[in-house]
Each structure stands twice: as structure tokens, then as C-alpha cells.
Amino acid sequence: MTAPAASPAISPVGRTPIPARVWAAYAGLALLLALLPCLVGGVLGLGNAWLRTLNFAVLYVMLALGLNIVVGFAGLLDLGYIAFYAVGAYLYALLASPHFGLHLPAWAILPAGAALAGLFGVILGAPTLRLRGDYLAIVTLGFGEIVRIFLNNLNAPVNITNGPQGVSGIDPLAFFGVSLAKPVVVAGFTLPPLAATYYVFLLLALGVVFVTLRLENSRIGRAWVAIREDEIAAKACGIDTRNIKLLAFAMGASFGGVAGGLFAGFQAFVSPESFSLMESVMVLCMVVLGGMGHIPGVILGAVLLSLLPEAFRYAAVPVQKYLFGHVVVDPESLRMLLFGLALILVMLYRPAGLWPSPLRKRELKRSTS
């Protein structure tokens, strides 16, 4: 643990000019992201199912980046993250659906969802400040389950969440009077609803990426990393560990809350089933498999884990038919089985994730040599 003081652990960043090829790479990436709906829908002819998957992938990027603040930056293992997603989604569902007859606009609900989820984050964080590692994981898991059980049962005697049936008929996302449920006309081009939603999600996701990138190198971000690496030392250095940890929970949760609201508006339906422990595990795996604490890695993890299982879903049946002549095993459980195996294998062979941050890589090298 005692690093030699000779070489600074973190090299100075931010002042060196960015080389041209990096700019070119960014420009190419931007173009690809902008044209992705055309490619998927038009050129590859994959159709709406894949466009939906694409939208979900962007949502998962937001979720994973939110969880990355808690797990990756601050090192607080959270297995109940999906509860905040649920809070955001249910707030949207209840405030913009025929269930209560309320139809508030999206721009009002989404920030409210972020705030409420952030509050839940603090509520969860406050009693667990002393806990670390496995214990924290278990408590957060319990919290997630409690939220789900309440969503499932708060339909009697007063019907708040409509129980296991969930809330349907949710108003579609609409901004400035433009609904994303109908084709959107922009400068003569007509965007189909799924593509329009994609651009809105992408914009928000880029916002999240920007915020987390800025956070990473801020005082707060460095304080989080300090707590992750050695809490006692961080405290000794004058970091208010309690508030900084609570801030991590609150910020991570509020990103989850926004993503939840978008999910509700996009799906037009929410039910407790969408917020099971498995979803929390999935998002955690995105963060861990991609490369904890490394923003590009987390994005990679989120995209891979949301696209690959879908691809597998489509491939499983034809491949089995080709090999055996009929479907031997249920593709859904085969998919999950392989997912579980992948988790084990990645942990065994790449414990730092597929795309670890340079800092972490260095740490791992030092500890093994």
C-alpha cells in the first residue's frame, strides 16, 4: 500500500494540448453516434427492435455512469442501485399518467425525479456510513428489495403504485411541446419517434458523461478516490468523509432518478418487475466489467452488456436450429447462463475490467510485482 513518493501517482493533466488524431477520433465517434439510428434502421435494416435496444443501451450508459460515481469513484459497493431508477420511473409514472389524472410536463418531473432519488440516496447512505465492502453491499441490496416490495404492495388499502400490475398509459416524453411519441420534423427531415428519442437520450447521456468527467478531476472527485483507496488516510487529510460519501450516494442516485424518468416516459409502462435485484446486478456488472472508475470503460461495459445479450437473444434460436435441428434449450436461460459464466471468467482473468483506468492498472501491477 505504501507507494514510493518519488514518482507522483497522478500525472498533471489538462494543460497539455490535445493531439490532432485524438480530435479526429472524437469527430469520427460523434459522426458515428449521430448517424447510428440511420445505420441501424436504414442501412443495416435491423428495424425498430434494434433501435429500441439502442435507446436502452444509452439509458444504461447513464445508469452505469451514475453507479460508477458510487462504486467506481467512491468505492462504495451498491447492490440496490436500481431502487433509485425505480424512484425516478415511478415518480414520472405517477405524475404523468391517467393513474392519478396528473399530466405534468417532463421537464418538471425529470429534475424532481433526480431530486427525490438523490434524497433516497442520502436516506440510504446516512445509516450505512460506517459500513464498507460486503456489508454495505448487503445493506444496499436489502434497501433495493424493500423498495421493490413496497412498489409491489402499495396498492391497498390506498392505491398508490397500482401494485404488481404497474402503471400504464404514461405520457410520452415531450419537450417544448414536441412529443417524442410522434415523428419529429427537424429542418425538413422527419425523424421517426425512436430515432428522435435516441437523440434526446444521447444528448442527456453526453451531459452525464460531461458532468462525470468534470467531477472526476474536481476536488470532490479526488476526495472520492481518496476515500476509495484509504478512508482513514483520507479522513486524516481533512476530507469530510461523511459528507463526501453522502454526496456520492446522492449524485449517483440522482443520475439513476433521471434515467428512471426517461425509462418511464419511453416505455409508457412501469411495473415493479423492471426493478429487480437482477437489474442492479446488471448495472453493477456493466461498471465492473467495463473498468471500475474509468469513464470510457464504464461506457464500454454498459454498451456491451446491453447489446450483446440482445444479439444473443436473436442468434440463439437460429443457431440451435442450425446445429440440432430444433431449439434444445430455452434461449433466455442460456443467455443468462452465459452471462453468469462471463462474469466469473472476467473476474478470474481480468479483475480490473475490460478497459481499466491507467491509474488502476498501474496500481495492480505494483501490487502484483
Place this chain on the structure above:
Amino acid sequence: MDIFIQQIINGLVLGSIYALVALGYTMVYGILGLINFAHGEVVMLGALTAYSTITGLLGLGVPLPLAALAGLAVAALLCMAVGYTVERVAYRPLRGAPRLAPLITAIGVSIVLQNGAMMVWGRNYHAFPNLVPERQYDVFGATITLLQVLTVLLAALTMAGLMLLVLRTRLGRAMRATAENPAIAQLMGVDVNRIVSLTFVLGSALAALAGLMVSANYSIAHYYMGFILGLKAFTAAVLGGIGNLAGAMVGGILLGLIESLGAGYIGDLTGGFFGSNYQDVFAFFVLIAVLVFRPSGLVGEKVAERA
């Protein structure tokens, strides 16, 4: 009053099952400091294997007591094999790795076991056969079935046997030494790897027994039963003080009682606002409260915080 006694009886039965599963968590945690998330899935495998063996043998005309014993034996053997394999393949290579890695692997293992079971046994609920004659006894106005009596007795005997094993045998001493300090135990001539494997095998055998008991008592077995059961048993282990055998038993019984009394009375206490469908919430509230206020559990001594 009859309801009270009835809930106590139900709580004891449930609690003794939790205690058996909790022993598996606590033994592994005591030795490796690892929460074996996949333990609940081993319980589920035990239940489903016992189900298949028993119904299969009954179909062949084997008498019920023999079939039940064979079911238990086959389930125990399979679970032991699974427990052993899981430790060798998924946990042993990660000893000494950052703590997140074994946790994620454990989740991976539990997903694999669950979906593997789904492939073999399907998504359906399987009706578990009656293992003992349906006899009922009257206790202070409440009823207790023969099955319930047997469940509690069998659990108590098993736990007593385990205590004897741990406290009175060479193997038990080696286990305690490993739990205390693996490095020094190794120096003293204990084969730590063998002890860890044996711990997993032993815990898995207990899990198989518990799986059989759960399914017998609730007449149902299915691929998803392990998850919530494992979580509750883990709660029981934490409640008693994780790493502590006696604590797991106390915690198990206590959690069973809390749950069944809570489920029985929550409706009256909250004026019907919350119903017995909130039963599962109790375990989680207990879990959070214990971890926050007394992380060492009720029985356990103060342990250094494990990060």
C-alpha cells in the same frame, strides 16, 4: 392466544430451516471472510434434486421412507460436489484479490446455478411429495404437524452434530484454527486448502438437507426458491454474528420468529394498512438494523471491521 402459539410454532420451523442454511454462510465467512452468495442456489439444487429423485423412485414403486432417504442422499452428494467445484473454480483463484472480485464471481455462480437449474427443471413450480404421514397434534389450541416436529428435531440434531464436529474433533480444531488465522494454521501443519474445501462440502450438505425441508414443508420446489431463502439465511447469520456457529442458530430461530410473528400481527398493528404480504420486508429491516447498530451480531464478539 392460539394464533400467537401457532405463529411461534411456524416461526420455529421456519427458523430452524434458516439456521441450517445460515450455518453454511457463517462457516464460509468464518474461514474465508467471503459471503458465498451462491449458497442459496445450492439449497435450491438440493430441493430440486431431492424432488426428482423421490418422485422418480416413487414412480418405480420404491416405498416412501426409502425414497425420501435416497432423495436426501442424492441431493446431499450433488450439493457437496457443486459446493466443492464452485470453491475450486470460482473462489480459490481469487483468494487475496480485491474484495469486489469474489463478490462478483459469487453473483456469477449464483446466476449460472439458477439458470442451469431452470434448463434442467424448467420454470414451473414442482409439487413436492408428502414425505411423512399427515398427522396433527394439538398444542395449547394450536396445531403442529408431524412434519413440523420432524423438521425441528432433525435440524436440532444436525446442528448438535455439527457443534460436536467443530468443537470435539481434530477436523473441527483445524477448521477453528483456519478461521482464526489461515497463515499460522498452515504453519502448524493444517492443510488450509483442504479445510476450506471441506467447509464448502459440509455447508453444502447442510444446504441440501435444508432444501429438502423447505420443499417438504411448503410442498413446492422451483428454480428461483434459493435466492430469497439464501438472503434470509444470510440475514440470520448476520443477526447472530456472522462467523459464529451458535450465532447462526440463534439468528435463524430469531429471524423465523420475527417473521412469522410480524406477518401474523402487522395487519392488526397498522390497522390493516400493511398486510402479511410485507413478510419479506422484516428480514431486510432486521438486516439493515443489525448491520447498522450492531454489526458484530447478537452473539458474536466485536470483530475488526472487514473492508
